[in-house]
Amino acid sequence: MWYEGQSRATWWERGVIYQVYPRSFQDSDSDGVGDLAGIESRLDYLAELGIDAIWLSPIYPSPMADFGYDVADYCGIDSMFGDLAGFDRLLAAVHARGLKLLLDFVPNHSSDQHPWFIESRVSRDNPKRDWYIWREPAPDGGPPNNWISDFGGSSWEWDDTTSQYYLHAFLKSQPDLNWRNPNLRDAMMAVLRFWLDRGVDGFRIDVLWHIIKDADLPDNPINAAWTPGLTQRDRLIQLHSTDQPEAHAIAAEFRDLADSYGDRVLIGEICLPDDRLARWYGTMDRPQVHLPVNFHLVESAWNAASLKRMIADYEASLPSWGWPNWVHGSHDARRIAARVGEAQARVAAMLLLTLRGTPTLFQGDEIGIGEVTIPPDRVRDPQDLRQPGLGIGRDRSRTPIPWDASAYAGFSSVDPWLPLNDDWRVRNVATQLRDSSSLLSLYRSLLALRRSHHALSIGDFTLIDSAHDVLAYVRRHSGECLLIAMNLSDQTQPLSLSQSLTQSLPKDSRRVEVLSSTLLPSTVVPSTLLHRPLDEPLAPNEGLVLRLKEIH
Ligand code: GLC
Secondary structure (H helix, E strand, O other), rough: OOOOOOOOHHHHHHHOEEEEEEHHOOOOOOOOOOOOHHHHHHHHHHHHHHHOOOEEEOOOOOHHHHOOOOOOOOOOOOOOOOOOHHHHHHHHHHHHHOOOOEEOOOOOOOOOOHHHHHHHOOOOOOOOHHHHEEEEOOOOOOOOOEEEOOOOOOEEEEEEOOOOEEEEEOOOOOOOEOOOOOHHHHHOOOOOOOOHHOOOOOEOOHHHHHOOOOOOOOOEEEEOOOOOOOOOHHHHHHOOOOOOOHHHHHHHHHHHHHHHHOOOEEEEOOOOOOOHHHHHEEOOOOOOOOOOOOOOHHHOOOHHHHHHHHHHHHHOOOOOOOOEEEEEOEEEEOOOHHHHHHHHHHHHHHHHOOOEEEEEEEHHHHHHHOOOOOOHHOOOOOOHHHOOOEEEEEHHOOOOOOOOHHHHHHHHHHOOOOOOOOOOOOOHHHHHOOOOOOHHHHHHHHHHHHHHOOHHHHHHHHHHOOOOOOOEEEEOOEEEEEEEEEEEEOOOOOOOOOOOHHHOHHHHHEEEEEEEEEEOOOOOOOOOOOEOOOOOOOOOEEEEEEEEEEOO
């Protein structure tokens, strides 16, 4: 047992998830693209980093039009990544290190190269016809409604063979599956069982809130707030194409299945405001996903006031049975270090790993990869290629992991599919492992701290009043009380804790123990017993985890 007296908390509540983007983690066969054997060869790094579970972005056979999110076979492995035997080896190696492995399940759409779609488009009476969403043209011959693809352009593609349109929320090579068809549903449940039977510990479910559409496919309302700087998708409000009541019933079915396998987790990718996001937990009697992904740290303005408000609102929106979760980077989002800068990336590390809820850390953020400029001739992201100039390119977050300063950063022995970060010769894993002041060392020490102080993983959470540019909260568990205080500015800031907090502390708490500091090397904290006065101001960009004594 991980700790005593808390059998209620599961591994996915206590643990930290690490997202691996397989194309860019480690290449083992010199094709410039990462693969499963490469991931296996780097598992010790992940185990020593101190994470608990690995989520792999898609590894299934795919034409790679959307880099794996266009699946041509849900029960196989793309030869670029390896094969099923290699997957089983990886899974066993992950489990041997006491880690969990999650796959990416992509139920909203398949590739147009999936045998199901190839059959579906052959004739109107093909048995697989209704596995996708086919419609007659509008009376003027145009698309059946006004829906816009998330990657730009109409969501409908004309197909000459049978003279109908099919729906695609993303690329036209990613036709949407029809979850109103019971046979399709059965086939997809069988896919989940296929991987669960093999021993995977759960799934991240791609664009779950898209999974089913209003049966009548009405036009979506126009978004009056749209401006030309926004994407084409934002011209409409996705009222009828996403977040339908029936989608929640499907999520509950997924949950039933996952629960029938025991300790597995379902993480739903859902981009919705708090009130609608919280509904994806389902009810106590009929739960849906364990973790509806909370993207607020990716979206929030980076200042103490906005973060405080966002955290309070999110916490308040959760049902009593809903466990929170946090993420500040992904293969879709801009790198956190590019967004907030080098100094605040350290504060972001502390925030991600000390908030209440399961954190997901995206590969490369632990070494602070910042903005990577992708030369125009190397852009690969279909979203960027279709809507250039909007600054929405995703390649800049998908560049290969620089492992060391050797050729191609130890990622590959050939030029990788995407360029490396410009500063890879100095910003790489090996260099940062040797440097106790590096961001990687800070991540490692924070992960270790989280593991040894249950207050940080499963403790209660209370935001507290503090100076304007300071974000502060208390985590409590089993008599331990930790204060986390972070200076979001580059100026010295008083802590200005609320009187109610300071008064509740015994007199000797005016000197408190420092468990972690964003400004001190990991060789100093937490290995050395350091104290500081509680009323000492925070240095610029300083974040602290402090141990307070509590009155009982
Ligand atoms: C999700 C994935 C993204 C992909 C899209 C379509 O948002 O994270 O990478 O392009 O779904 O599958």
